[in-house]
Amino acid sequence: TQLLEQSPQFLSIQEGENLTVYCNSSSVFSSLQWYRQEPGEGPVLLVTVVTGGEVKKLKRLTFQFGDARKDSSLHITAAQPGDTGLYLCASLTDSWGKLQFGAGTQVVVTP
Amino acid sequence: DTGVSQNPRHKITKRGQNVTFRCDPISEHNRLYWYRQTLGQGPEFLTYFQNEAQLEKSRLLSDRFSAERPKGSFSTLEIQRTEQGDSAMYLCASSLAGGREQYFGPGTRLTVT
Numbered sequence: 013t014q015l016l017e018q019s020p021q022f023l024s025i026q027e028g029e030n031l032t033v034y035c036n037s038s039s040v041f042s043s044l045q046w047y048r049q050e051p052g053e054g055p056v057l058l059v060t061v062v063t064g065g066e067v068k069k070l071k072r073l074t075f076q077f078g079d080a081r082k083d084s085s086l087h088i089t090a091a092q093p094g095d096t097g098l099y100l101c102a103s104l105t106d107s108w109g110k111l112q113f114g115a116g117t118q119v120v121v122t123p
Numbered sequence: 124d125t126g127v128s129q130n131p132r133h134k135i136t137k138r139g140q141n142v143t144f145r146c147d148p149i150s151e152h153n154r155l156y157w158y159r160q161t162l163g164q165g166p167e168f169l170t171y172f173q174n175e176a177q178l179e180k181s182r183l184l185s186d187r188f189s190a191e192r193p194k195g196s197f198s199t200l201e202i203q204r205t206e207q208g209d210s211a212m213y214l215c216a217s218s219l220a221g222g223r224e225q226y227f228g229p230g231t232r233l234t235v236t
Contacts, residue, residue: 054227
């Protein structure tokens, strides 16, 4: 089973600041997904990255996939209170779509 | 609303009781997944279905747990003789065969007292 390590565990910032969260593994990801989960709700898919070195942007969110496909980062520019949530990375572990999740980074953005 | 739905949203039960949760996937999705999430952790895979066939069960799914998807549409997850350690959020997700995107429901939060 591939172990996904996310850091930091918790991040509290002021509105307007930037933040970066990380997802690392000792083995190669076939592909990596980032989700955001709000309290009492299920995770919502933000992005899927597949190719080493890939960079994807979703409004103020920038996702990077490491060249060796063992790490990924999520950068949020000018964070807003609506960005508050648990950010999870997940790896597809087989062709049937089974996901292995990291423990997540809890992000709190205060006005 | 055409998303994944789960019922009930919350369930409080006493230790030793049986509980059953229901998941209704997105209608055209033939794959359905169950995950369990405890506080401070990411979701952990429990089991999944391709149509009505259950393809894999995690070792987390003890003999007290059973899941069904009888007609390849909705699914149920039953826990018999609940224990306090079963307290968690139970999440259901669905996807198209071959698709990378899974769509999650809002979850059922189980509290065993």
